Amino acid sequence: LPSAKASESLSLSLQAKMSRPVQARRLEGIDKNIWVEFVKLAATYSTVNLGQGFPDFPPPDFLKEAFVRALSGENHMLHQYTRAFGHPPLVKMLAQFFGKLLGRDLDPMTNVMVTVGAYQALFCCFQAFVDEGDEVIIIEPFFDCYEPMVKMAGGMPVFVPLRPKAPKDGKLMSSADWQLDPAELASKFSERTKVIVLNSPNNPLGKVFSRGELELIADLCVKHDILCISDEVYEWLVYDGKEHIRIASLRGMWDRTVIIGSAGKTFSATGWKVGWTVGPNRLLQHLRTVHQNSVYHCATVAQEAVAQGFQRELDLYGKPESYFIQLPKLLQQKRDWLVQSLDAVGMKPIVPEGTYFLVADISQFKSDVPDVAGSDEPYDSRFAKWMVKNKGLAAIPLSAFYCGAHKNNYDHFIRFCFAKEEATLKAANDILQKWK
Amino acid sequence: MFFASRSFCCLGIRTYQLQTDLLYRSVKLSAFGTMAFRHKNTRRIEGLDSNMWVEFTKLAADPSIVNLGQGLPDISPPSYVKEELTKAAAVDRLNQYTRGFGHPSLVKALSQVYERVCGRKIDPLTDILVTVGAYGSLFSTIQALIEEGDEVIIIEPFYDCYEPMVKMAGAKPVFIPLRYKNDGISASSADWVLDPAELANKFNSKTKAIILNTPHNPIGKVFTREELQVIADLCIKHDTLCISDEVYEWLVYKGNKHIKIATLPGMWERTVTIGSAGKTYSVTGWKLGWSIGPQNLIKHLQVVHQNTLYTCPTPLQEALAQAFWIDYKRMDDPDCYFYSLSRELESKRDRMAQLLQEVGLKPVIPDGGYFMIVDVSTLNVDLSDVDEKQPYDYKFVKWMITSKKLSAIPLSAFCGPETKRQFEKYIRFCFIKKDSTLDAAEVILKNWNKQKD
Numbered sequence: 001l002p003s004a005k006a007s008e009s010l011s012l013s014l015q016a017k018m019s020r021p022v023q024a025r026r027l028e029g030i031d032k033n034i035w036v037e038f039v040k041l042a043a044t045y046s047t048v049n050l051g052q053g054f055p056d057f058p059p060p061d062f063l064k065e066a067f068v069r070a071l072s073g074e075n076h077m078l079h080q081y082t083r084a085f086g087h088p089p090l091v092k093m094l095a096q097f098f099g100k101l102l103g104r105d106l107d108p109m110t111n112v113m114v115t116v117g118a119y120q121a122l123f124c125c126f127q128a129f130v131d132e133g134d135e136v137i138i139i140e141p142f143f144d145c146y147e148p149m150v151k152m153a154g155g156m157p158v159f160v161p162l163r164p165k166a167p168k169d170g171k172l173m174s175s176a177d178w179q180l181d182p183a184e185l186a187s188k189f190s191e192r193t194k195v196i197v198l199n200s201p202n203n204p205l206g207k208v209f210s211r212g213e214l215e216l217i218a219d220l221c222v223k224h225d226i227l228c229i230s231d232e233v234y235e236w237l238v239y240d241g242k243e244h245i246r247i248a249s250l251r252g253m254w255d256r257t258v259i260i261g262s263a264g265k266t267f268s269a270t271g272w273k274v275g276w277t278v279g280p281n282r283l284l285q286h287l288r289t290v291h292q293n294s295v296y297h298c299a300t301v302a303q304e305a306v307a308q309g310f311q312r313e314l315d316l317y318g319k320p321e322s323y324f325i326q327l328p329k330l331l332q333q334k335r336d337w338l339v340q341s342l343d344a345v346g347m348k349p350i351v352p353e354g355t356y357f358l359v360a361d362i363s364q365f366k367s368d369v370p371d372v373a374g375s376d377e378p379y380d381s382r383f384a385k386w387m388v389k390n391k392g393l394a395a396i397p398l399s400a401f402y403c404g405a406h407k408n409n410y411d412h413f414i415r416f417c418f419a420k421e422e423a424t425l426k427a428a429n430d431i432l433q434k435w436k
Numbered sequence: 437m438f439f440a441s442r443s444f445c446c447l448g449i450r451t452y453q454l455q456t457d458l459l460y461r462s463v464k465l466s467a468f469g470t471m472a473f474r475h476k477n478t479r480r481i482e483g484l485d486s487n488m489w490v491e492f493t494k495l496a497a498d499p500s501i502v503n504l505g506q507g508l509p510d511i512s513p514p515s516y517v518k519e520e521l522t523k524a525a526a527v528d529r530l531n532q533y534t535r536g537f538g539h540p541s542l543v544k545a546l547s548q549v550y551e552r553v554c555g556r557k558i559d560p561l562t563d564i565l566v567t568v569g570a571y572g573s574l575f576s577t578i579q580a581l582i583e584e585g586d587e588v589i590i591i592e593p594f595y596d597c598y599e600p601m602v603k604m605a606g607a608k609p610v611f612i613p614l615r616y617k618n619d620g621i622s623a624s625s626a627d628w629v630l631d632p633a634e635l636a637n638k639f640n641s642k643t644k645a646i647i648l649n650t651p652h653n654p655i656g657k658v659f660t661r662e663e664l665q666v667i668a669d670l671c672i673k674h675d676t677l678c679i680s681d682e683v684y685e686w687l688v689y690k691g692n693k694h695i696k697i698a699t700l701p702g703m704w705e706r707t708v709t710i711g712s713a714g715k716t717y718s719v720t721g722w723k724l725g726w727s728i729g730p731q732n733l734i735k736h737l738q739v740v741h742q743n744t745l746y747t748c749p750t751p752l753q754e755a756l757a758q759a760f761w762i763d764y765k766r767m768d769d770p771d772c773y774f775y776s777l778s779r780e781l782e783s784k785r786d787r788m789a790q791l792l793q794e795v796g797l798k799p800v801i802p803d804g805g806y807f808m809i810v811d812v813s814t815l816n817v818d819l820s821d822v823d824e825k826q827p828y829d830y831k832f833v834k835w836m837i838t839s840k841k842l843s844a845i846p847l848s849a850f851c852g853p854e855t856k857r858q859f860e861k862y863i864r865f866c867f868i869k870k871d872s873t874l875d876a877a878e879v880i881l882k883n884w885n886k887q888k889d
Contacts, residue, residue, distance in 0.1 A: 023736040024583035058528040076512040120745040271750030286477040289485040300721035
C-alpha cells in the first residue's frame with residue numbers, strides 16, 4: 001500500500017522532530033513514587049507484609065452485607081450513575097453524622113462532597129486552592145502524596161518537622177513526644193502561604209495532635225488568613241482514651257477548613273475507594289468544580305453500602321457494639337503486641353497514639369545491611385529493602401515521608417502497619433526473634 | 437463511654453459554639469475583605485464551574501418525567517456481570533487496595549481483548565491505565581500531555597467535558613464543526629462530515645492534540661477509514677497527538693464498522709485510545725475506564741494517576757475482568773455481549789426514529805452510539821416569550837420537560853461559542869432504555885399534536 005508506506009516513512013523522519021517533550025511541565029519532578037517500588041518488592045519477596053497501609057482482615061460483616069444487599073436488590077439502577085457530588089443517601093448520612101460531631105447544621109448538598117478515596121479529595125483541594133507560586137505548609141513526616149500534589153498544582157511546599165523530644169526516663173517514646181516548635185512553625189508562614197496541610201491522627205508517626213497543638217496551628221491560620229486541609233482519615237483510630245479533635249471545631253476555623261475522611265480507613269475497606277470532604281459551601285463549591293472536570297461521578301454501589309454502614313454506626317453510636325469503638329479497641333491490642341515484639345529485639349518503637357502505623361528506631365538494631373559506598377540512598381531505605389529481600393518482612397522507611405532535602409535527617413526509622421491478623425503479627429515476631 | 441458523653445451533648449455545645457463564633461466574627465469583620473479574596477479559587481478552574489448536567493439532571497429527576505436525556509441505560513446490565521461483582525465482594529483481599537495503574541487481572545483481560553481487536557501486542561503493565569470512567573482517562577490524558585501554550589482541536593458537536601478539561605490544562609480549544617452535507621435523502625449521521633480543507637487549516641505548530649470521538653456523541657457518526665485517514669495524515673504531518681474517545685466502540689449498527697485510528701499506519705505511537713466499562717457493559721455506575729497506547733505516552737498518564745487518585749476500586753475491577761474473560765472467549769460467537777447489545781440497541785434505535793418521524797420530525801439516524809439528534813424547529817414551538825438569554829434548544833427542552841413530561845438534552849450544550857446558533861434547533865435523545873420507557877415516550881409523542889398549549 002503506497003500511501004501507508006509513505007506516511008510511515010514520513011512519521012519516522014518526523015519522530016526526531018518532536019524536540020519538545022511530549023509530557024506537560026506539571027509532571028516535572030513528580031514521576032517518582034515510593035509505593036510503586038515498595039509494593040512491587042513486597043509482592044515479590046515478602047512473606048509478612050507490614051508495609052503498605054491496609055488491613056489484611058476483612059471489612060466488618062455488616063458492611064459486606066450492605067454491599068451484597070445493594071447488588072441483589074430489585075433496583076439495578078445502582079449499577080448506573082448517581083449524583084455526581086455524592087450519592088444522596090451517603091451525603092445525607094455524612095451530613096447528619098458529621099453535623100452532630102461538629103455541632104453544626106450541615107447541608108448534604110453543599111457541605112459534603114464524595115470523592116474517589118481521600119486521595120482524590122486531597123487532589124481536588126490542591127487543584128482548587130493552590131495556584132502557581134502559592135506556598136503550602138506541610139508538617140513532616142507526611143503522607144507522601146502531599147508534596148507531589150502541591151507541585152503538580154504549581155505550588156511551593158514549605159516543610160516544618162515534628163521534632164522528637166527525649167521520653168521520660170525508662171519509658172518508651174510516644175508519638176506525643178514528636179512536636180512542632182512553635183517559633184519554627186510561625187517562621188514558615190509568609191505572604192505567599194495559601195494553605196497548611198494537617199494530618200491528625202498522623203501517618204506515619206501515629207501522632208494525635210492535642211488541643212493545644214491544634215490551637216497553635218489554628219491561631220496562625222487565622223492570623224495569616226490561610227486555608228487548612230485537614231486529613232482526618234484515621235479519625236476513629238485513637239488509643240488510650242485519647243480524643244480526636246477536629247480543627248474545624250476550633251474558633252475561626254470552620255470557614256477556612258476542608259475536612260477529609262475515608263471509608264477505606266473507617267470501615268477497613270481500602271479497596272472501595274470512597275472518601276469525602278466536609279466544609280463550608282464557599283470552599284466546597286470549588287472542589288465541586290475540580291471534581292466535575294476530572295472524575296465527575298464516583299461509583300454508586302460502594303457509596304450505597306457505606307451509607308448503610310454509617311446508618312448502622314449512627315444507631316449504635318457510643319455503644320460497645322459500635323465498629324468505631326470495637327475497631328480501635330482491637331487495633332490497640334495489636335499495637336501493644338507489636339510494641340512488645342519490637343522492643344524485645346532492640347527495635348525501639350515509638351508508641352503511636354493513633355492510626356494503624358508504628359514507627360520504630362532501628363539505629364541500635366543489629367544490622368547486616370551492607371554499606372554501599374557513594375550511595376545517597378538513606379540508610380532506612382536500604383535497610384527496608386534488604387529486610388524484605390532477606391527476611392521476607394516488609395516495612396516502609398521513614399525517610400519516604402520526608403522531602404528530598406530532609407531525607408537524611410531521619411534515616412534510621414521504619415514504619416510498620418499493624419492492621420493485620422494475629423497470625424500475621426505472630427509471623428512477624430518469629431522473623432524478628434530469629435533475626436536477633 | 438468517652439465519645440458518647442462528649443460528642444452528643446449537642447445543644448449545649450452548639451449554643452456555646454455559635455456564641456463564640458459570632459463574637460469572633462464581629463471582631464474579624466474588618467478583615468473580611470481579605471478573607472474573601474484569599475479563599476478565591478485557582479485560575480485553572482476560573483469559569484469552569486457551570487455544568488449543564490447538574491441543571492438538566494435535576495430537572496429530569498422527577499419520576500413522572502420520561503427521561504431520554506442523560507446517557508444512562510435503564511436496562512439491566514447482563515446478569516453475569518452483576519454476579520461477578522457479588523462474587524468479587526465476597527473475597528476478603530478484594531476489598532483492599534490493588535495495583536495503582538490497574539488491577540492485574542483486569543489489565544491482562546483488556547490486553548487480550550484489545551490485542552485481538554488491534555492486531556498488535558499490548559503490554560498490560562505499560563500500555564494500559566485503568567481510570568475512574570473514560571472521564572478519568574480523558575482527564576489523565578489531558579493533564580499528562582497538554583499544557584499552557586498548546587492548542588487542542590475539538591470536533592463539534594463534542595462531549596461537553598472536552599472543552600473545560602482542555603481549558604483547565606491551560607490550553608486553547610480550537611473548534612471545527614461537523615457540517616451537514618445536504619443531498620436530500622433522509623438524514624443519517626454519515627451525512628455529517630468534516631471539510632478536509634477547513635480541518636487542515638486548524639492545524640499549526642501549536643497544535644498538540646486532536647480529540648476524536650468515534651462512534652460520536654451526540655450525532656452517532658461512525659468515522660469511516662477514509663475520514664480517519666484524513667485526520668491521521670494531518671496528525672502525522674504536524675506531529676500531533678490523537679486522543680481517541682471510543683467509549684461506544686461496540687455500538688455500531690448494520691453496515692458500519694468501528695475502526696480504531698490507532699491501527700492506521702503511523703498512528704499507534706501518537707494515539708491514546710479510551711474505552712469505558714460503563715458503555716461496554718451498561719454499568720455506568722461502575723465508573724471504570726481505560727487508556728491504551730504506547731508506553732511512552734501511557735507512562736505520563738500513569739504519573740498523573742498516581743498523583744490524583746492512585747487506585748481504582750478493587751472489587752469492580754475484578755468483576756469487570758471476569759466479565760471480559762467471559763466475552764473474550766466468545767468473540768467469534770454472535771452471543772458475545774459486545775455484539776448482542778448492539779443488536780438490541782439497533783431495534784431500539786429504529787423504534788425511536790419511527791416515533792419521532794410519526795410526529796413529523798426528521799431524526800438523524802445514528803450509525804453508532806445510543807443517541808439520536810433531531811431538528812425540532814419544524815414543530816414551530818414559539819418560545820419567544822420565554823424571557824431567557826439561553827439558546828432555543830435549552831428553552832425547548834425545559835418547555836418539553838414541563839409541558840410534555842419528556843426530557844432530552846439541548847445540542848448547543850455540545851458546541852463552542854461560534855456554532856451554538858447552528859445547532860440550537862437540535863435536541864438529543866438517548867435510546868438505551870427499556871421497552872416500557874420507550875412505550876411511555878411513544879404515548880407522549882403520539883399525543884404531541886393533540887395537545888395545544
